Amino acid sequence: MTQVMSALAEIDARAVSAWFGERKVLDRVSLLMPAGTVTALIGPSGCGKSTFLRTLNRMHELIPGASLAGEVRLSGADIYEPGRKLTDARRQIGMVFQKPNPFPAMSIYDNVVAGLRLTGTRVSKSAKDDLVESCLAKAGLWAEVRDRLRQPGGALSGGQQQRLCIARSLAVRPKVLLMDEPCSALDPTSTRRIEQTIAELAHEITIVIVTHNMQQAARVSQQCAFFLAEHGTPGVIVEAGPTETIFGSPSDERTSDYVHGRFG
Numbered sequence: 001m002t003q004v005m006s007a008l009a010e011i012d013a014r015a016v017s018a019w020f021g022e023r024k025v026l027d028r029v030s031l032l033m034p035a036g037t038v039t040a041l042i043g044p045s046g047c048g049k050s051t052f053l054r055t056l057n058r059m060h061e062l063i064p065g066a067s068l069a070g071e072v073r074l075s076g077a078d079i080y081e082p083g084r085k086l087t088d089a090r091r092q093i094g095m096v097f098q099k100p101n102p103f104p105a106m107s108i109y110d111n112v113v114a115g116l117r118l119t120g121t122r123v124s125k126s127a128k129d130d131l132v133e134s135c136l137a138k139a140g141l142w143a144e145v146r147d148r149l150r151q152p153g154g155a156l157s158g159g160q161q162q163r164l165c166i167a168r169s170l171a172v173r174p175k176v177l178l179m180d181e182p183c184s185a186l187d188p189t190s191t192r193r194i195e196q197t198i199a200e201l202a203h204e205i206t207i208v209i210v211t212h213n214m215q216q217a218a219r220v221s222q223q224c225a226f227f228l229a230e231h232g233t234p235g236v237i238v239e240a241g242p243t244e245t246i247f248g249s250p251s252d253e254r255t256s257d258y259v260h261g262r263f264g
């Protein structure tokens with residue numbers, strides 16, 4: 001079976017600020033997301049978690065009027081360095097969104113390999129077959145779809161579609177996988193299945209997940225960062241650290257209030 005992942009990589013955000021037009025929504029946010037771990041970004045609505053996530057693979061700059069400052073280092077190299085191609089960052093740092101977004105009319109097989117064409121990767125037919133099997137297996141979907149790879153992606157359940165999107169992300173061999181509330185459109189059973197997939201993938205890939213679900217953050221992550229944007233000020237990280245510390249004995253009272261459901 002084809003090896004899907006490349007070497008483990010850390011991602012290090014340094015003093016990242018972000019704006020939409022004149023409005024600053026993140027202020028000098030620094031966070032090291034260690035290789036091969038799951039980092040959960042938590043905090044109330046509007047504090048900048050998704051914006052921060054989008055700065056990690058250069059998606060923020062696609063929004064008209066959006067700008068940013070700071071550095072994002074992938075294994076030491078700044079993805080924003082002049083001369084570095086946008087597509088390199090996208091290939092190395094994949095993303096899974098809130099709402100599963102497979103190509104609905106395209107087959108399951110073609111959905112998995114869809115990213116190869118976009119990144120200009122040429123692969124033989126047999127290598128492609130191996131890649132499809134290996135990515136679907138890693139996304140926890142192979143057993144359910146192995147006999148119907150030619151059926152459309154849109155015919156799968158919501159949870160299966162989300163796992164198909166994870167498989168599609170894995171096919172271009174990313175070093176980091178960003179997940180923006182990947183379970184918020186799913187039922188509890190599908191949610192647990194995705195969480196299981198995250199746990200299995202975390203041995204081979206660095207994962208950053210935005211979640212509003214505190215139990216989920218506690219279940220899937222080894223590190224948590226608590227974001228807050230108080231009184232209309234730009235979002236900052238109040239506190240980041242090992243998940244058991246953030247939930248068990250945080251140093252800031254606002255973190256404790258948030259993780260225990262007292263606000264947000």
Ligand SMILES: Nc1ncnc2c1ncn2[C@@H]1O[C@H](COP(=O)(O)OP(=O)(O)OP(=O)(O)O)[C@@H](O)[C@H]1O
Pocket residue numbers: 020025043044045046047048049050051052063
């Ligand atoms: N495309 C956009 N144009 C202008 N402002 C935006 C845009 N996207 C987000 N914002 C603003 O930036 C701030 C941060 O939003 P962001 O979506 O990053 O927060 P969040 O913590 O992910 O929120 P949620 O948990 O509700 O998804 C918010 O005030 C939001 O209104």
